[in-house]
Amino acid sequence: MRNIxxxxxxxxxxxxxxxxxxxxxxxDSEVAMSQMEAMAGQAAAEAEPDTxxxxxxxxxxxxGNTAQYTLAELTAMDPNLSTFSTLLDQAELTDGLKxxxxxxxxxxxxxxxxxxxxxxxxxxxxxxxxxxLIKVLQAHMLTSEVLSASFKNTxxxxxxxxxxxxxxxxxxxxxxxxxxxxxxxxxxxxxGVMHVVDRLVKPMDSTLPPR
Numbered sequence: 001m002r003n004i005x006x007x008x009x010x011x012x013x014x015x016x017x018x019x020x021x022x023x024x025x026x027x028d029s030e031v032a033m034s035q036m037e038a039m040a041g042q043a044a045a046e047a048e049p050d051t052x053x054x055x056x057x058x059x060x061x062x063x064g065n066t067a068q069y070t071l072a073e074l075t076a077m078d079p080n081l082s083t084f085s086t087l088l089d090q091a092e093l094t095d096g097l098k099x100x101x102x103x104x105x106x107x108x109x110x111x112x113x114x115x116x117x118x119x120x121x122x123x124x125x126x127x128x129x130x131x132x133l134i135k136v137l138q139a140h141m142l143t144s145e146v147l148s149a150s151f152k153n154t155x156x157x158x159x160x161x162x163x164x165x166x167x168x169x170x171x172x173x174x175x176x177x178x179x180x181x182x183x184x185x186x187x188x189x190x191x192g193v194m195h196v197v198d199r200l201v202k203p204m205d206s207t208l209p210p211r
Contacts, residue, residue: 056184067188072097083110091134103192104142148185163203
């Protein structure tokens with residue numbers, strides 16, 4: 001600070017040519033450090049998880065009768081499910097949610113993905129990891145239509161990927177499927193039913209990264 005003040009005095013006196021070179025170097029270093037700190041602060045802010053509360057009761061409110069839409073259409077319709085919808089497209093699984101026999105889709109919200117390391121999510125989206133991405137997404141699909149009333153405590157259910165998830169159901173905890181809590185149940189679609197969950201579903205003995 002004293003160097004900067006001295007430089008200002010010299011400039012005011014018309015003696016800038018006499019200013020030591022060390023003063024300029026110090027000033028440049030301070031400016032660079034300030035810029036780096038600002039960039040670090042911005043990066044930290046951008047990395048902060050989105051903790052905005054979701055009004056789950058308002059999801060699909062504009063859709064009217066959700067049963068007129070397919071599971072794929074409902075997933076793409078709500079902005080809270082945009083990450084999940086993008087991953088389904090990336091894995092080329094969207095078409096399978098448009099037709100076929102009734103399915104159950106466990107749809108994680110965007111906030112659910114903040115519990116995952118960002119590098120793990122980015123790696124899953126690489127073309128060479130498509131098979132693993134499909135496996136992750138298949139854990140969020142059941143091969144028949146299962147309404148919330150059918151989930152029983154201590155039950156095991158097979159997923160679309162041939163793995164099993166645990167079920168916990170009680171008045172105190174609600175319905176928990178593979179560690180993910182159902183926050184919006186029984187959204188009817190033309191080809192099945194959707195349950196919105198607050199985390200990614202983790203099958204038993206899964207090798208998915210920790211949350």
